[in-house]
Amino acid sequence: MHLELRGVTKKFGSLVANRNINLNVEPGTIHCLLGENGAGKSTLMNVLFGLLHPDEGEILINGKPVVINNSGEAVRMGIGMVHQHFMLVPVFTVAENVVLGFEPTRAGFLNHAEADASIRKASEQYGLAVDPHAVVEELSVGLQQRVEILKALNHNAELLILDEPTAVLTPQEIEGLFEIMRNLKAAGKSILFITHKLKEVKAVADTITVIRLGEVVGEATPDMTEQELASMMVGRDVNLTVAKDPKVPGEPMLSVRDLVVLDDRGLPVVNGVSLDVHAGEIVALAGVQGNGQTEFVEALTGLRPALRGKVTLNGQDITNHTPRQILNAGLGHVPEDRQADGLVLSMSVQDNLVLNTPRVTPFARRGTRNLKSVRTNAEERVRDFDIRTTSVDAPTSSLSGGNQQKVIVARELSRPLSLLIAAQPTRGLDVGSIEYVHKRIVQERDENRAVLIVSSELDEVLALGDRVAVMFHGQITGIVDPSVGRENIGLLMTGSQMSDDNAVTAPEAETTTATSEQPAEDPS
Amino acid sequence: MTDQATNVAAASLETTPAAPHRGPLRRAWDWYLEGHPVIVTGLAIFLGLVIGGVVIILTTPTVLHAWSNFFSDPWNAIKVSFDSVGAAYRAMFTGSIVDPSAFWHAVTTGQGWTGGSSVLTPMSETLTYATPLVIASIGVGIGFQTGVFNIGANGQAIMGGIVGTYVGSMIHVPMAIHLPLTLLAGILGGIIAGLIPGFLKAYTGAHEVIVTIMLNYVIVYFLTFVLLSTALEAPGSADGVSRTLDASAQLPPIFGASSGLRVNYGLVVAIVVVIFAKWFLERSTMGFDFRVTGANPRAARTAGINNKLILILCFVVSGGLAGLAGVTQVSGVNHYIDTNFLVGSAGIGFTAITVSLLGQNKPIGIVWGSLLFAALSVGGRQMQAQTGIPYDLATVIQAVVVLLVASPVLIKEVFRLRGAKTSGIQLATKGWSS
Numbered sequence: 001m002h003l004e005l006r007g008v009t010k011k012f013g014s015l016v017a018n019r020n021i022n023l024n025v026e027p028g029t030i031h032c033l034l035g036e037n038g039a040g041k042s043t044l045m046n047v048l049f050g051l052l053h054p055d056e057g058e059i060l061i062n063g064k065p066v067v068i069n070n071s072g073e074a075v076r077m078g079i080g081m082v083h084q085h086f087m088l089v090p091v092f093t094v095a096e097n098v099v100l101g102f103e104p105t106r107a108g109f110l111n112h113a114e115a116d117a118s119i120r121k122a123s124e125q126y127g128l129a130v131d132p133h134a135v136v137e138e139l140s141v142g143l144q145q146r147v148e149i150l151k152a153l154n155h156n157a158e159l160l161i162l163d164e165p166t167a168v169l170t171p172q173e174i175e176g177l178f179e180i181m182r183n184l185k186a187a188g189k190s191i192l193f194i195t196h197k198l199k200e201v202k203a204v205a206d207t208i209t210v211i212r213l214g215e216v217v218g219e220a221t222p223d224m225t226e227q228e229l230a231s232m233m234v235g236r237d238v239n240l241t242v243a244k245d246p247k248v249p250g251e252p253m254l255s256v257r258d259l260v261v262l263d264d265r266g267l268p269v270v271n272g273v274s275l276d277v278h279a280g281e282i283v284a285l286a287g288v289q290g291n292g293q294t295e296f297v298e299a300l301t302g303l304r305p306a307l308r309g310k311v312t313l314n315g316q317d318i319t320n321h322t323p324r325q326i327l328n329a330g331l332g333h334v335p336e337d338r339q340a341d342g343l344v345l346s347m348s349v350q351d352n353l354v355l356n357t358p359r360v361t362p363f364a365r366r367g368t369r370n371l372k373s374v375r376t377n378a379e380e381r382v383r384d385f386d387i388r389t390t391s392v393d394a395p396t397s398s399l400s401g402g403n404q405q406k407v408i409v410a411r412e413l414s415r416p417l418s419l420l421i422a423a424q425p426t427r428g429l430d431v432g433s434i435e436y437v438h439k440r441i442v443q444e445r446d447e448n449r450a451v452l453i454v455s456s457e458l459d460e461v462l463a464l465g466d467r468v469a470v471m472f473h474g475q476i477t478g479i480v481d482p483s484v485g486r487e488n489i490g491l492l493m494t495g496s497q498m499s500d501d502n503a504v505t506a507p508e509a510e511t512t513t514a515t516s517e518q519p520a521e522d523p524s
Numbered sequence: 525m526t527d528q529a530t531n532v533a534a535a536s537l538e539t540t541p542a543a544p545h546r547g548p549l550r551r552a553w554d555w556y557l558e559g560h561p562v563i564v565t566g567l568a569i570f571l572g573l574v575i576g577g578v579v580i581i582l583t584t585p586t587v588l589h590a591w592s593n594f595f596s597d598p599w600n601a602i603k604v605s606f607d608s609v610g611a612a613y614r615a616m617f618t619g620s621i622v623d624p625s626a627f628w629h630a631v632t633t634g635q636g637w638t639g640g641s642s643v644l645t646p647m648s649e650t651l652t653y654a655t656p657l658v659i660a661s662i663g664v665g666i667g668f669q670t671g672v673f674n675i676g677a678n679g680q681a682i683m684g685g686i687v688g689t690y691v692g693s694m695i696h697v698p699m700a701i702h703l704p705l706t707l708l709a710g711i712l713g714g715i716i717a718g719l720i721p722g723f724l725k726a727y728t729g730a731h732e733v734i735v736t737i738m739l740n741y742v743i744v745y746f747l748t749f750v751l752l753s754t755a756l757e758a759p760g761s762a763d764g765v766s767r768t769l770d771a772s773a774q775l776p777p778i779f780g781a782s783s784g785l786r787v788n789y790g791l792v793v794a795i796v797v798v799i800f801a802k803w804f805l806e807r808s809t810m811g812f813d814f815r816v817t818g819a820n821p822r823a824a825r826t827a828g829i830n831n832k833l834i835l836i837l838c839f840v841v842s843g844g845l846a847g848l849a850g851v852t853q854v855s856g857v858n859h860y861i862d863t864n865f866l867v868g869s870a871g872i873g874f875t876a877i878t879v880s881l882l883g884q885n886k887p888i889g890i891v892w893g894s895l896l897f898a899a900l901s902v903g904g905r906q907m908q909a910q911t912g913i914p915y916d917l918a919t920v921i922q923a924v925v926v927l928l929v930a931s932p933v934l935i936k937e938v939f940r941l942r943g944a945k946t947s948g949i950q951l952a953t954k955g956w957s958s
Binding site: 342358 | 810
C-alpha cells in the first residue's frame with residue numbers, strides 16, 4: 001500500500017503537535033519515523049489511525065485522498081496498528097484474540113477450526129510462530145506482540161504501524177521482531193516503524209523520516225552514523241557515549257543477602273537475591289521489566305517489606321526500616337515512576353526540591369518552614385542542574401519529562417549520600433537529558449559513592465555499569481563485566497546461561513554467597 | 525500566543541518571549557478572561573442570584589398573576605417581577621449586612637447603635653452564624669488538602685459540644701481557667717470522635733466517608749442518650765435539655781450583654797483558627813507533609829512521610845477543629861445543648877463541607893465562603909419575615925452558587941472566559957478514588 005501525508009497539521013488548543021507534515025511510505029518498505037519523546041510521533045500515528053482528526057492537510061492511500069473518521073475505518077482501509085500497550089484480552093486464547101471482532105462463525109458459534117487455520121497460515125507465511133491455543137496472559141511479552149501483529153494481519157492490513165515496539169523486548173526478541181518485519185516487507189506489506197532508538201533504525205529501516213518539535217526536519221538513510229541521526233533528531237551535536245574513567249571500587253556500601261520479597265498477590269517476586277555495591281562503583285541491574293527489579297528496589301528503600309534476608313547500608317542494618325530511616329541513613333532514590341513516586345506534580349519546583357528534607361536545617365526551624373531558604377536552595381539547584389523552568393514557583397507538572405527528572409536528581413544528589421539508587425533513570429527522556437543524567441551519575445561514582453542503576457535499556461546498562469547484574473524471575477542470573485557484550489547479557493536476561501567462555505563470573509548466579517566478590521577482571 | 529505553542533512540545537521554556545506591554549484596563553480584562561478563581565466565584569454568586577430571582581418570579585402568586593395578564597398589561601408584569609425580586613434581595617441585604625437608611629440615621633443622630641433593633645444587629649447575626657462555620661470548615665478544608673474526606677465534622681462538632689457542656693456546666697472554677705478548659709474539652713471531644721475513623725482508615729483501610737457518615741448517626745443518638753443521663757440533664761427538666769454553662773465558661777458578647785448584639789468572643793477564636801490554619805498549611809513542616817500526602821500519597825511515602833501517622837494526625841486536627849466549632853456554638857450562643865443541637869438544618873458540620881469547597885479549601889477562601897453562607901441564611905430569614913418569600917430560597921441560592929463554583933466549565937461557557945481553573949475542587953474530589 002502506498003501512503004502519503006500532505007501538509008498534515010494537528011493542533012491542541014494553541015499547541016501545534018504536528019505542523020505541515022509530509023510523509024511518503026512506499027509499498028513493501030520499512031519506513032522509520034524517528035524522533036524524541038514529545039516530538040509528535042504518536043499524535044501523527046493517531047491521526048493516521050483515525051483516533052485524531054487533522055486540522056489541515058490530507059491523507060492519500062494509493063494516490064486517492066481519504067478521510068479516516070475512526071479506527072474501524074482505518075482497519076477497513078488496510079491500516080493496522082500495534083500499540084505500545086497491547087490491546088489484548090488476557091484470558092482469551094491467541095486464536096480468540098486474533099479473530100475478535102471479525103469472528104468466523106458456524107451456526108452462531110465461533111468456528112475454531114477456521115480461526116486456527118488462518119493463524120497457522122499467517123504464522124507460516126511471516127515466521128510468526130505462536131500457538132493458537134495458548135492463553136494470552138501466559139505468553140511472554142514478545143509473543144503477545146506477535147499476537148498483536150497477527151491480529152492486524154488477520155484484518156488484512158497492508159500497512160502496519162508499530163509504535164515503539166521494542167521498548168518491552170529483550171535483545172533476542174528484538175532480533176526476532178526485525179526478522180518478522182523483514183518477512184512482512186518481502187510479502188509486500190508496508191511498515192511504519194516509530195522509535196527513538198538509533199541502533200534499531202539502522203538495523204531495519206529502508207527510509208527514515210526525522211521529526212522534531214512536531215515538524216519534519218528531514219529524510220535520512222540507514223547508512224548514516226548514529227551520531228548524525230542523533231544530531232538530526234535533537235537538533236544539535238550530542239555525545240552518545242558516556243565518558244567514564246576506570247576506578248577502583250572501595251568498601252561495600254550496600255550489601256544484600258538472600259532477600260525475599262513478595263508482590264501484591266503474595267508471591268515471591270524477589271527470590272533470594274544477594275548483591276553488593278561498593279563505594280565508587282556503578283552496578284547496573286539489567287533485566288526485562290517485571291522480573292522483580294521494581295519490588296527489589298522497593299524493598300531496599302523501605303517501601304515494601306522484605307520477607308527474609310538482610311540489607312545493610314554502610315554497615316548499618318536497614319532491613320525493613322521505614323523509608324524515612326533509610327533516607328536518613330544516606331540512601332538517595334530516583335524512583336522508577338517519577339511522576340507517581342518522585343514528584344508532587346501539582347506542587348512547585350521549590351517544594352519538590354525539599355520533598356524529603358522539609359525539616360532539615362535551614363529549610364525549617366521548630367516546625368516552621370523557612371520559605372526564603374527553600375527558595376534560595378531551589379534557585380541554586382535550578383542553576384547547578386540546569387533545570388529549565390519559568391520559575392521556581394511553577395508547578396512541576398509544567399516541566400518537560402527531562403526537567404522533571406532533573407528536579408529529582410538535583411534533590412537526591414544534594415543530600416549527603418552513601419548510596420544512590422536510580423531506577424530507569426532515563427526512561428522517556430530526550431537524548432539531551434539522558435546525556436546529562438548519565439554524566440551526573442558517573443560523577444557521583446567518581447566522588448566515591450556507591451551507585452545502583454536499574455534499567456531495562458541495555459545500552460544504558462552497558463554504558464554506565466562497572467558491573468552488570470542480570471535479574472530474571474526474581475533471581476540474579478549472573479553478575480558480569482559489561483565487556484561480555486550485549487548478546488551474553490541478553491541471554492542472561494532470558495534466564496539462559498551465557499554461551500561462551502566469557503562466562504567467567506556467571507556461576508555466581510548459582511550460589512548466593514559468591515556475589516559479593518569482585519568481577520574477575522579488575523577494572524584498573 | 526501561538527508562536528509559543530511549539531515550545532511546549534519540548535523543553536524549550538527558556539525561549540518564551542516576554543509578555544507584551546499592556547495597559548491596566550487591558551490587563552484587568554485579561555485577568556477576567558483568564559478565569560481567576562475569585563472571578564469565577566463572583567460570577568457564580570451573581571448567576572446564583574439571577575436564578576434565585578427567576579425562582580421568585582415563578583413561585584410568587586402575585587407575580588404569576590401579573591404575568592397571566594401579560595397581554596393586557598405587559599409593563600405591569602415586568603414591574604411586579606422586578607419589585608418582588610428587588611424587595612426580596614433588599615430584605616436579604618438589610619437583614620444580613622446593614623440597612624443603609626437606618627445606618628445613616630444612627631450616624632447622624634447617634635442613636636440606634638445598641639439595643640434590640642440596633643443597626644448592627646444584622647451584621648452581628650451574620651458574624652455569629654459564621655463563627656463556628658469558619659472553624660468547622662477549616663477543619664474540613666485541612667482534611668480535603670490531605671486527601672481525607674471528613675464527612676463526620678457534624679458528629680465531631682456535636683461531640684465537642686457534649687464534652688464542652690460537661691466541663692462548662694459541672695466544674696466551677698474562675699473564668700480564666702474555666703473558659704479555656706471548656707474550649708479544650710470541646711476540642712478533645714472532636715478529636716475523640718475523629719480518631720475513630722482515623723484509626724479505622726489507617727489500620728484497616730475502612731473508607732472514611734462511610735465510617736464518618738455512620739458515626740454522625742451514632743453521635744446524634746449518643747447526644748440524646750447523654751441528655752437523658754442524670755449527670756448532664758438540667759435538674760427538673762424532663763425534655764432532654766442540658767444544664768446551662770456557668771457564666772465563667774461562656775464566651776461573652778464582644779459589646780457587652782447590654783448591647784443586645786449576640787456576636788461574641790468566639791469570633792476571636794475563629795480569627796485565631798484562621799491565622800493558625802494559614803500558618804499550618806503554608807508555613808509549617810507538618811502542614812507540608814499533609815499537603816504532600818493529599819496531593820500524591822505515593823510520592824509522600826517515597827519521600828519518607830509516614831502516611832498512616834499523617835492520616836491519624838489529620839483526623840486529630842480536622843476533628844479537633846470541628847469539636848472547637850461545636851463548643852464555640854454552645855459557649856458563645858446556645859449556652860446549653862438539647863436534642864436538636866446541630867441536628868438537621870442546624871448541622872453546621874455539613875454546611876462546612878460545602879463552604880470548604882466554595883473556599884477552595886484555603887483559609888481565606890473559607891472565611892469568605894462562610895460569610896456568604898451566613899449572610900444568605902440570616903438574610904433569608906429576614907426575607908421570609910418581610911416579604912413572605914420562603915427561607916428555602918436562600919438555600920436554593922446557596923446550592924446554585926456551589927454547583928456553579930464546582931463546575932467552572934459552565935461559568936466559562938456562560939461568560940465566555942478562556943481558562944477557568946478548578947484546583948481546589950479537583951483536589952478535594954480526588955479523595956473518592958483512593
